[in-house]
Amino acid sequence: MSSEEEKKKKAIFESMSPKRQKRILEKGYEQWDPFRMPKEPPFFSEEDRRARRQIADLVDRFLDHAARRILKAPPSPAYIQSVRDIAFGLARGEERYQAMYDYSVWFAAIAKGADAG
Helix, strand or coil: CCHHHHHHHHHHHHHCCHHHHHHHHHHCCCCCCCCCCCCCCCCCCHHHHHHHHHHHHHHHHHHHHHHHHHCCCCCCHHHHHHHHHHHHHHHCCCHHHHHHHHHHHHHHHHHCCCCCC
């Protein structure tokens, strides 16, 4: 690294908060490269973008329904994030979200008095 780059690196470091400086020092100031280019975002095909948009549209429809019919108020940020998590988790086929869905369906049947086994 040239002396000019080292001066810029030091200036960037000194302009940071003490907390951020501490994190850099823990990992090693010499290894830290403030000039490194950010990683490229993952490339999504047109089909992936379309599927994500469809899921997001479904989430928006559900949140509108929930606000009017279930919650009778605007959903909280935690509620919104939870709906997004399960929607995208189910779309990705993640077992964790499938289990949550299966349990919810089973529990709803019991709550209605149906024989859920």
